[in-house]
Amino acid sequence: MLSIKNLHASIEGTPILRGINLEVKAGEVHAIMGPNGSGKSTLASVLAGREEYEVTEGEVIFKGKNLLELAPEDRAREGVFLAFQYPVEIPGVSSTNFLRTAVNQVREYRGQEPLDAVKFLTMMKEKMKLVEIDQKLLSRSLNEGFSGGEKKRNEIFQMAMLEPTLSILDETDSGLDIDALRIVSNGVNQLKSDKTATIVVTHYQRLLDYIVPDFVHVLYKGRIVKSGTKELAMELEEKGYDWIKEAVDSEATV
């Protein structure tokens, strides 16, 4: 589904990603871990199309298309969803209007009929249950005054509404208490299928108790330096990142 080859990206001339290679197939869950500043969030942002990052080398093929050539909205319409690390508060834009516009623009792109108000509300009610989100929140402006946990739940709710094929969760777990973490993970797990894939970007192993990955990759200095299964995450939790850093850094000096 997703094939990343030798991806290099920089921001304002500073290279952040230095040759990422990653293959994600339908039905898989990949966890991307790594110390702060290793490029985890950059990778998520580059995939979603954030303009500040300049891709200097490499390619990203998503469902046979060159993802890097698509505008952010077209990536979303193709089925890429980024759950933001810091969801943006947008005063004055109603959550419901926003979602309806988003859902219908995505549907139009996919050649589906737009949803009328009734069908849209029915769908909303159904998906709201998934992430236990309160109707009251959705009658407010988008993310405005939401708590950290509410914002993250809203991200997963939007994900449920847009029915992506590739979901990228960018540190969705950070700042969540255990109840919120359980709710968010539950939502993600229910949305998983053998036709969709998930990339979980996280600093901590805790989330992976709930969203169990098939593969775990460690990102350091803009490269995937180690890949493994969920046991790797356990090892990282126990030993921290220093042993990996040391191994990589000593190799580099040799």
Place this chain on the structure above:
Amino acid sequence: MNTLIKQDLFEELLESAHSGFENSRSEAKTSYLVQGLPAPKAEEYKFTGITKKLEQTFPQLSSAQPFEVSAETVKSAVFEGFSGDILVFTNGKFQPSLSTIIDGLEVSLLSEKPETPIGSIAKPGKDAFCALNQATFEDGIFISVPKKTQIEKPILLLSFNKENAGSVIQPRVWIEVGDFAELTFIDQSINLSESPYFINKVVEIKGAHNSHVHYYRLQHEGKNAFEVSTIETDIQKDSKFASVTISLSGEMIRNNLSLNILGGNSEGNMYGLYLLNGKTHMDNHTNVDHTVPHAESNELYKGILDDQSRGVFNGKIFVRQDAQKTNAFQQNNNILLSEDATVNTKPQLEIWADDVKCSHGCTTGQLDEEALFYLQARGIGKDQARGFLLYAFAGEVLEHIEEESFRTFCTELVQARLGSKL
């Protein structure tokens, strides 16, 4: 100083005789001749060089003549959904035959009310354009709302302007609102020609105790329109005055909006939204004078500027020594969509009392790129996402229009302009 040239511009006007209000006119004429039109460096018109613009555009200015419009023209000009009474003006002159009679309201030509103390609220000494209007206006309108009269439906002040080269349109409005009276005005002008015209308008509103006045204004002038307007209101205790000014087009527009709070427990709110493009120059000068304790004022002006447009906001708040326990808030926010658009914003608070809450703030920036990306990342096209954000910004002003039909009308205009039709 090029005072002589400035006087020449309006020479004919000053010489033409207008009957009635001889004392007021002569006082205003003297005041005008002393002040002259604002010189290039004049503090109050520092960013708005209207004198030069007028001199360039109009070699000579004479008084605009009223003209006929048909009932059909009036009907088709009224916005959809409007229900209420309509007062029609052509080139500033009140047209009783095209207007509807309002129960409970006294409406007449100003010339029929020679005792009206014009110039007692908007004083000619404060501004040369205001003085010019008072010295040379043809005739105005007198509107009086008796005490305890609640006019439930809004009153539409519908002005048709049609320019023959080189004339000045000078509307003059006097509004008296009695104790416990309430009403809403919608002030809208319709431009019937493309050639340059100059409007120099003065509106005085006298609110008695417990009066409630809403004054909504839609400025949708021709792209060659010049306008200076003075709207000044006095309110007594327990009263409320609220204005919303929506400005969408014109060449150079200067709005002087002033409120004098003369009685306690009163509230004055001024909201403004300006969407500028091309070379439009829009200057909003507001002035709130707190003279008594226990009153509140709120101001929120927002602007979106594109192309080479220029916005000016100057918000004066005076809190006099007696005006303890005053709450006065002011905010001006701008979004610049182009490198060539500029905003000059200046809060000007003068506080003489020591137990007050006052605040002001102004921001000028670009569209929030992070918010734009967030919307795009959800599949919303860039143009629509941009429209969403701009409309969200503008909506904060529109929501203060309490009259629903007018709010809907303005919302549609703003959405069409911002490309955010939902």
